[in-house]
Structure formats: C-alpha cells, structure tokens
Amino acid sequence: MIPPGGQSQGGEQVHQPNMIDFAAGITAIDTEYVRPGLDASHLVVQGDRAAFVDTGTTHSVPLLLAALAAKGLAPEQVDWVWVTHVHLDHAGGAGELMAALPNAAAVLHPRGARHMADPAKLIAGSIAVYGEEAFRRLYGDIRPIPEERIRVVEDGERLMLGDRELEFIHTEGHARHHYCIVDRASAGVFTGDCFGISYRELDSDAGPFIFPTTTPVQFDPEAAHNTIHRILSYKPERVFLTHFSCVESPAALAPQLHRDLNAYVDLARDRANDPDPEASIHAALRDWTFERLDEHGVDPDPEFREEVLRMDLALNAQGLAHWLKHGGGV
Ligand SMILES: [Zn+2]
Numbered sequence: 001m002i003p004p005g006g007q008s009q010g011g012e013q014v015h016q017p018n019m020i021d022f023a024a025g026i027t028a029i030d031t032e033y034v035r036p037g038l039d040a041s042h043l044v045v046q047g048d049r050a051a052f053v054d055t056g057t058t059h060s061v062p063l064l065l066a067a068l069a070a071k072g073l074a075p076e077q078v079d080w081v082w083v084t085h086v087h088l089d090h091a092g093g094a095g096e097l098m099a100a101l102p103n104a105a106a107v108l109h110p111r112g113a114r115h116m117a118d119p120a121k122l123i124a125g126s127i128a129v130y131g132e133e134a135f136r137r138l139y140g141d142i143r144p145i146p147e148e149r150i151r152v153v154e155d156g157e158r159l160m161l162g163d164r165e166l167e168f169i170h171t172e173g174h175a176r177h178h179y180c181i182v183d184r185a186s187a188g189v190f191t192g193d194c195f196g197i198s199y200r201e202l203d204s205d206a207g208p209f210i211f212p213t214t215t216p217v218q219f220d221p222e223a224a225h226n227t228i229h230r231i232l233s234y235k236p237e238r239v240f241l242t243h244f245s246c247v248e249s250p251a252a253l254a255p256q257l258h259r260d261l262n263a264y265v266d267l268a269r270d271r272a273n274d275p276d277p278e279a280s281i282h283a284a285l286r287d288w289t290f291e292r293l294d295e296h297g298v299d300p301d302p303e304f305r306e307e308v309l310r311m312d313l314a315l316n317a318q319g320l321a322h323w324l325k326h327g328g329g330v
Pocket residue numbers: 085087174175193215
C-alpha cells in the first residue's frame with residue numbers, strides 16, 4: 001500500500017509531512033528529526049517564489065519536497081535555502097535539498113559557508129558530540145553544497161524573495177556562525193536557535209514554555225543576552241523557532257530566557273571543581289528546569305518531561321561544561 005505522500009524518486013516511501021500554516025505565506029514543516037514536534041523547517045512563499053528556512057537533516061529532504069508539492073510549487077520556484085547556522089539539525093539536509101532545487105542559492109553566514117562546501121569538519125565535530133553510530137542514524141550522509149551556489153550574507157544585508165525584503169542579522173551567543181532573518185511581512189523573525197527552544201507539548205495556561213539552547217562548542221552567555229535584545233529591537237510580534245515554530249509576543253517571553261541564561265551560568269560555575277562537572281551540571285540543569293516546569297503548570301509526570309527534554313538537557317549540559325572548561329567567561 002502506498003501512503004498518502006506517494007513515493008520519492010528513489011522508490012523510498014514518503015508520507016505526507018506534518019505542516020502548520022501561518023499568515024504571510026509561512027508554513028512550518030516537521031522535519032521529523034529525532035521525534036515529531038522537535039525540529040521545523042519553514043517554507044516562505046511570496047507570489048510565485050519560495051524559500052526554505054533551515055532544512056532538518058538529509059532524511060528530512062523528501063518531506064520538505066513533499067511539502068513544496070503540497071503547496072502547488074515546483075522545485076524551480078525556490079530561490080533560496082536560508083540556513084540560520086551550520087548545526088546539523090538545521091543544515092544537515094541543505095546539500096541534499098539544494099541538489100533538488102535547480103535555481104536556489106544557499107545563504108550562509110561567512111563563518112558557516114566553508115563548512116557547507118566541505119562538511120568534513122562538521123561531520124567530525126558532530127561525531128565527537130553524538131558518537132559515530134548515532135551520527136549515522138540521525139544525519140545519514142552530508143552532501144556538500146557546490147561553492148558557486150553559496151551566497152554569503154554580511155550583517156544587516158537584505159535579500160529579496162519576489163517583492164518581499166528580508167534582513168539578515170549576525171547573531172552570536174548560540175554559535176558564531178548564526179544569523180537571524182527579520183521578516184517585516186510577517187512581523188516576525190526567524191530565530192534559528194537564538195531565541196531558545198519552545199516545544200508545543202510544554203504549553204500550558206501560562207503560555208509557551210521557553211528555554212535557551214547552550215549546545216557545544218561556541219556558547220557565549222553575554223552574546224546570547226545581547227542577541228535576544230537585538231532581536232527584540234525590531235519589535236517582532238512573533239518569532240519562528242526551529243524548535244518548534246511560531247511563538248507570539250516574544251518580548252513577554254524574553255525574561256524567561258534571560259533568567260535561564262543567568263541560572264545556567266551560575267549553576268555551571270558552582271560546579272567547576274566537581275570531579276565530573278558535566279554530570280553534575282546535567283543534574284542541576286534538570287532540577288532547575290523541572291522547577292520551572294512546575295511553576296509553569298506543566299504535566300508533572302517525570303517520564304513525560306524526560307522524553308520531551310532528554311536531548312536538550314544533555315546537550316545544554318555538554319555545552320555549559322565545554323564553556324566552563326574553556327574559561328567560563330572569566
Ligand atoms: Zn544550533
């Protein structure tokens with residue numbers, strides 16, 4: 001039996017992607033990285049032209065192409081692949097996607113571009129974080145993007161999608177190769193990992209639960225605070241996160257992010273002399289986060305919470321331990 005999405009060219013069966021439509025021609029596509037509801041690519045459509053913001057992994061590409069087809073668009077109508085930064089849950093599928101989009105240019109931060117043209121270092125770095133076996137399962141093969149199809153953007157540069165202007169701003173804190181995209185047409189900003197993570201499973205009557213991502217190896221808390229201020233200086237009414245999609249009224253959410261960043265830094269520094277700082281940071285981060293979830297009125301079941309947050313707690317602990325070991329901002 002052929003599932004609703006039909007078959008890809010390779011004969012591999014593709015199911016219909018999970019999509020959420022927003023105003024101003026924006027659609028979130030679940031890339032199905034790790035689990036549903038964790039990682040989104042956004043499709044932006046303006047007139048008869050289209051762009052993707054972040055791509056998920058190589059495994060996500062058939063879903064992205066199915067979403068494009070579901071919107072009645074041909075691969076030739078995609079002008080841009082905007083990759084907020086070169087962490088592989090955002091960029092791993094970019095090479096594979098570009099190969100299917102004959103007219104698109106991949107837009108990258110100057111510090112990210114060479115890693116997409118030659119992903120060897122990215123692959124090695126990710127194997128160091130995840131291990132070889134998990135790397136293969138999570139990301140598959142990483143296809144390079146031919147250099148001539150890469151467009152580098154400087155801070156403040158503007159690009160057009162049809163008659164829609166988007167502004168690219170360099171935003172450090174999470175990674176030094178990160179940009180965000182200011183989109184006045186949607187009164188939104190595509191924030192990649194610079195405005196934290198907010199899973200819809202953790203929404204409550206108090207609104208979205210949001211927390212920072214301190215992934216290794218370039219976390220910089222001072223820059224992360226500044227980036228949040230810079231994003232808000234554009235007075236967005238909403239932000240589109242890669243994990244997971246649209247949250248409204250970011251100015252009201254920012255205090256949660258600043259408070260967490262300060263708490264993370266303090267709890268990491270307090271454990272600098274522990275025999276295994278990463279393990280004790282991990283435990284403290286879990287306690288802090290679970291207290292915040294209690295405050296927020298989220299389902300108290302620890303198994304549910306672990307399932308939703310396991311990977312981020314581990315990555316955040318790893319990133320904080322790395323930051324601490326390399327100076328910890330002092
Ligand atoms: Zn990232």
